[in-house]
Amino acid sequence: MKSQVLAELSRRENAVAAERVAREELQASRRGAQRDVEAAERLTALSETSEALSSGEIPVGHAQLIARAASEGPIDQTFLVEAAKHQGYDQFARTLRTHQQEQSDDDGQSIYDRQRKSRTGRAFSSRETGMYLLSGEFDPITGAKIDTVLAAKEKELWNQEDPRDRRTPLQRMADAIAELILEPEKGKARGTALMVVADYDAVNQELVNARLADGTPIPMCELVRLACDSDILPGVYRAATQEMNLGRxxxxxxxxxxxxxxxxxxxxxxxxxxxxxxxxxxxxxxxxxxxxxxxxxxxxxxxxxxxxxxxxxxxxxxxxxxxxxxxPPPDPFPSSGIDTTQHLERNPVLIN
Ligand SMILES: [Zn+2]
Incomplete structure (x- = not known):
């Protein structure tokens, strides 16, 4: 209903008016209002998705993902609505990315180009806390490269820590970013390698289905470009020829x-x-x-x-x-033979 009302408001007046209603009447944040109105406008053109949403068959987040994908390129709505009915958010987001790649007629190149174009970086001091904030959004390949370097630096810091007095993961990430920027002479940590994967089509004798290690699809010519990059060691992995069992x-x-x-x-x-x-x-x-x-x-x-x-x-x-x-453990409260009045919330398994 919210989506229908916002779309109708936007149609009768304009998006700014609809956003104002979302902010003032529905207490949405500025960014949230913008997103809601955008999604609502897109959903009006997607009857199958809107119907599934209003009948409660698919969750709002899933519908918004479909709406965004539809604005980016061709999609098969029937297939996506069906998948959205029984997939969790993360799994569905992955299904959607693969689907977009399959539906695109240029091996996902235009998707990738758009992702590159919409990169953003922000750096500012927060007036509320006085802290310095750094954030950015990158295309998947740049992101995978950054993540590889960051993870290696985090591991290096971890190895230097006193095991009894460790940083939190978020503190370690912050220190890794600061060190990479402020002390570039220390260089990248050793052992950083970006992993990309492709299947070999034996019939046509070509590489197909290029993707990052986490399964994110990438255009084949980007894979070729990566392979030419001198910082990256291309390696063909064949299970049969590797020593995969080291025993004891x-x-x-x-x-x-x-x-x-x-x-x-x-x-x-x-x-x-x-x-x-x-x-x-x-x-x-x-x-x-x-x-x-x-x-x-x-x-x-x-x-x-x-x-x-x-x-x-x-x-x-x-x-x-x-x-x-x-x-989770089959029995979170193994019998110790002693009667206790252990509180449920004390159990670390349940807290996590
Ligand atoms: Zn884990």
């Missing part, structure tokens, strides 16, 4: 295993954190005799790694989704 010979995963893990798991299997901050975890613990074999390794972030080792979270393979996932 070494505890830490090899570079090849890590690359294969990032390719297979894409992100932390627990919370979806960036693969650049991932660790290789032994499903059957190393301490229980688990081998450093590809089939016994999964990619997890530091936080989820702790949940598994300290709080008994379980790692299991979901045969339907063909992915590894983490699950």
């Amino acid at each position: 010979r070494r505890r830490t995963a090899s570079e090849a295993q890590r690359a294969a893990l990032i390719y297979r798991d894409r992100e932390c299997i627990g919370c979806g954190a960036s693969a650049n901050r991932g660790f290789a975890h032994h499903v059957q613990f190393w301490s229980d005799g688990g081998p450093t074999d590809f089939g016994n390794l999964v990619l997890v972030c530091n936080k989820c790694h702790h949940s598994i080792h300290d709080d008994n979270w379980q790692v299991a393979h979901d045969p339907n989704a063909k992915r590894w996932k983490t699950h």
